Amino acid sequence: MASPPLLWTLFLFFIIISLQSHGEEEDTPITRFQQYLRFKTAHPNPNYAAPVRFLVDQARSIGLSTRTFEFVSGKPVLLVTWLGSNPKLPSILFNSHLDSVPAEAEKWIHPPFSAHRTVDGHIYARGAQDDKCIGVQYLESIRNLKSRGFSPLRTVHISYVPEEEIGGFDGMEKFAASSEFTELNVGFAMDEGQASPGDEFRVFYADRTPWNLVIRAEGIPGHGAKLYDNGAMENLMKSVELISKFRETQFDFVKAGKAANSEVISVNPVYLKAGTPSNTGFVMNMQPSEAEAGYDLRLPPMADPDAMKKRIAEEWAPAIRNMTYTIIAKGKLRDHLGRPMMTPTNDSNPWWSIFKRAVEATGGKLAKPEILASTTDARYIRAFGIPLLGFSPMINTPILLHDHNEFLKDTMFMKGIEVYESVISALSSFEGVSDQVI
Structure with a gap:
């Protein structure tokens, strides 16, 4: 029978060998x-x-x-x-x-x-x-x-x-x-x-390009009980409706199986900002003079950026309705030779x-x-x-x-x-x- 010191030495030896082996395996x-x-x-x-x-x-x-x-x-x-x-x-x-x-x-x-x-x-x-x-x-x-x-x-x-x-x-x-x-x-x-x-x-042979679109509408403020034309909120909601219809049209292609989600232009609302603030929330009997909406657009490489800008300027945010817009294009759709950025x-x-x-x-x-x-x-x-x-x-x-x-x-x-x-x-x-x- 081995003595206690010998057993302790053997125990330490096996622990060291085990740790070394474990380290190698790791x-x-x-x-x-x-x-x-x-x-x-x-x-x-x-x-x-x-x-x-x-x-x-x-x-x-x-x-x-x-x-x-x-x-x-x-x-x-x-x-x-x-x-x-x-x-x-x-x-x-x-x-x-x-x-x-x-x-x-x-x-x-x-x-x-x-x-x-x-x-x-x-x-x-x-x-x-x-x-x-x-x-x-x-x-x-x-x-x-x-x-x-x-x-x-x-x-x-x-x-x-x-x-x-x-x-x-x-x-x-x-x-x-x-x-x-x-x-x-x-x-x-x-x-x-x-x-x-x-x-x-x-x-994947291509990416979509993100655009950040902000649309702003202005109008004369009015009493909450008054009906009149070209209020800021009214003008903005007309744009929201038009953009929603465009989004629905694009989404229909996906739902019908005619295009993948990444092959259409996606337009998603990310924020709405309007109203006159008060201590309890918003002034409910006052129509605001400014209203704003933000959208995340994603354009596939085959999309026409000029046609998209024309749609935004003439339909979604026309100056005739006291509207302005900002587009932040976070990337390009065309390469250095003007071709869609797609790898065959x-x-x-x-x-x-x-x-x-x-x-x-x-x-x-x-x-x-x-x-x-x-x-x-x-x-x-x-x-x-x-x-x-x-x-x-x-x-x-x-x-x-x-x-x-x-x-x-x-x-x-x-x-x-x-x-x-x-x-x-x-x-x-x-x-x-x-x-x-x-």
Whole structure:
């Protein structure tokens, strides 16, 4: 029988061995994903410095070079590069964003920045789908490709940009317009997509462009009991009715199955402001002299912006009814050559064919290509005529971006790495002539 000191020594020995083994097991793609998710990059005060340091360490651990730019102080753009054997060929760019939207912690079943992994493999975290998953999958797929001795023909870049969730104006917009971006000579790019509840991967060839529309009406104030023409509220309500009819017409196309939601012009009221304030609310026997309404418009790339502006000026807010309006266009519908910002998803685009075959080589299937209903940083790259597809390899997954309890299943995260291995190797090996923008 062993003596107590010996038993204690053996016990400590096994504890140390167990901890060392546990530490080795923890250094996996899943745990690296969890580490990235735990950085609090939510607005209004995203922490960019810590995740950038983490990504730089990960990139350098697999032999990739890194550069960091700051086009706006405190808002870094990280560029990771895998040099190709023929760097004269146009490069491939994979983009993701560092920031995330806020999370109401009390409404989550697990803390939103804990990256808690349940027994059934669900990893809960803000950014799990949008879009820290692809930011890690890019690196993990390259790690696997390098371990197998694969060498790209074309140079591969990965960009991590700030501020996407609040418009990208201090992030990708400035990066894409910079000389540093021009020097990358990007021939094809990929950015984030969305999860698919079904068994087909979703892919996006365009974004809609947001317009903020504010309509104001003026009129002579009057007694609440008086009927007269051209009061501010009366004029505004005429416009509200016309806009509602337009919205209904667009929505009818969707309901009838003639267009997807992202293929029509959406118009949604977001606020109404009118009335004369009082200590108890509003003065009820007085018609106000000013009234205002705000709308969120989303225009698909095939929409005619000039025709839309004409409709607003002549029908929705005509000066003849003492009305004015303001449009804040948060992006472009046309690229630098005046073409709708859409990436072809047919044989006219060799990148599409390569991408499609690469996904299918992993046993995956692509759904019908879509226009994204909202917007991403992809628009700033497409604006220069660079073909770009939005893609996040998540199937059989509920769409939870910006929602409570956002999660991604561990097996789906690992499947995404496999898909990107195929995609990156195929795109970076393309020898064809596609030096011109599409």
